[in-house]
Amino acid sequence: MTPTSGGRDALDRDALDTEQRRQFLESGYLVLPGLVPEPLGARLVPEVDRWVDDGLRARSIAACTDPARYGPPPLLELELPAHGELLTHPALLRTLSHLMGPSFVFHHLHSDRQAPGIPGKSWHHDCEPNDRSDPSLLMIHALHYLGGLDEKVGSLAVLPGSHRRTVGKTAFAHHGTAELPGEVVIDRLSAGSTVLLNSALFHTRRPAPEGPGRPRYFIDASYCQVGARWRPVKPYWRQMLARARELGLAAGQWPELFAERHFTEYTRTV
Numbered sequence: 001m002t003p004t005s006g007g008r009d010a011l012d013r014d015a016l017d018t019e020q021r022r023q024f025l026e027s028g029y030l031v032l033p034g035l036v037p038e039p040l041g042a043r044l045v046p047e048v049d050r051w052v053d054d055g056l057r058a059r060s061i062a063a064c065t066d067p068a069r070y071g072p073p074p075l076l077e078l079e080l081p082a083h084g085e086l087l088t089h090p091a092l093l094r095t096l097s098h099l100m101g102p103s104f105v106f107h108h109l110h111s112d113r114q115a116p117g118i119p120g121k122s123w124h125h126d127c128e129p130n131d132r133s134d135p136s137l138l139m140i141h142a143l144h145y146l147g148g149l150d151e152k153v154g155s156l157a158v159l160p161g162s163h164r165r166t167v168g169k170t171a172f173a174h175h176g177t178a179e180l181p182g183e184v185v186i187d188r189l190s191a192g193s194t195v196l197l198n199s200a201l202f203h204t205r206r207p208a209p210e211g212p213g214r215p216r217y218f219i220d221a222s223y224c225q226v227g228a229r230w231r232p233v234k235p236y237w238r239q240m241l242a243r244a245r246e247l248g249l250a251a252g253q254w255p256e257l258f259a260e261r262h263f264t265e266y267t268r269t270v
Helices: 003-027 038-053 056-065 081-087 090-100 237-246
Strands: 029-032 104-114 121-124 139-145 155-158 184-186 193-198 203-206 216-225
Touching: 003 029, 003 090, 029 090, 038 056, 038 081, 038 104, 038 216, 081 104, 081 216, 090 104, 090 139, 090 193, 090 216, 104 237
Parallel strands: none
Antiparallel strands: 029 193, 104 216, 121 203, 139 193, 139 216, 155 184, 155 203
């Protein structure tokens, strides 16, 4: 690459990043087609199958539902090699750093294979509070669709701008998955695409139209901007962060990514 073309590419990249950040801050979401490389996606799919078929997902849910009875799960999502790689995928972390700044912390990871015909999920948001009650600090969910989205999988609908409202997670739940004024429907995504959401943005999962359908391979990971302490959603969050550090997932480039000091104590919520 010549210096001239390199300079041009850098300018184009900067312009794209600036536009992406503007769009994200205004609308609350950003679509990143094909962010997950095909080889990584091919390794993730069998890990999701194992997570579901071996009862590991159910065990993880039980550990959160009744931690006193079940204790920490025998395996964490981030201990699955490809899941750990996705969690710290360089292209993802670079984009997050452009949106949140260079210091942010991993919050949690969920992985699922949603069966064809599964009901939709009502309108909701997923933002957790921080101990400063500071809405300017960002929490971002990265929604990874390993097989993409189409008429056989279903769609994601988002309500642009709704992240600016300070209301509870289920404030719009009475609408179910119904169409709302101003919504944007994301129903065509290539395999390995990612949707970044401001975690306070209202969104809904809609089922596929009637037909044979196919499973929705779905992984979501959330990250928080540093500057306050965030409420964790998993009782074994310390073990999760410690294991990530033991595995060297941050590789020294993101020193705050698995730091415990950015969290309050766990409090179970209904």
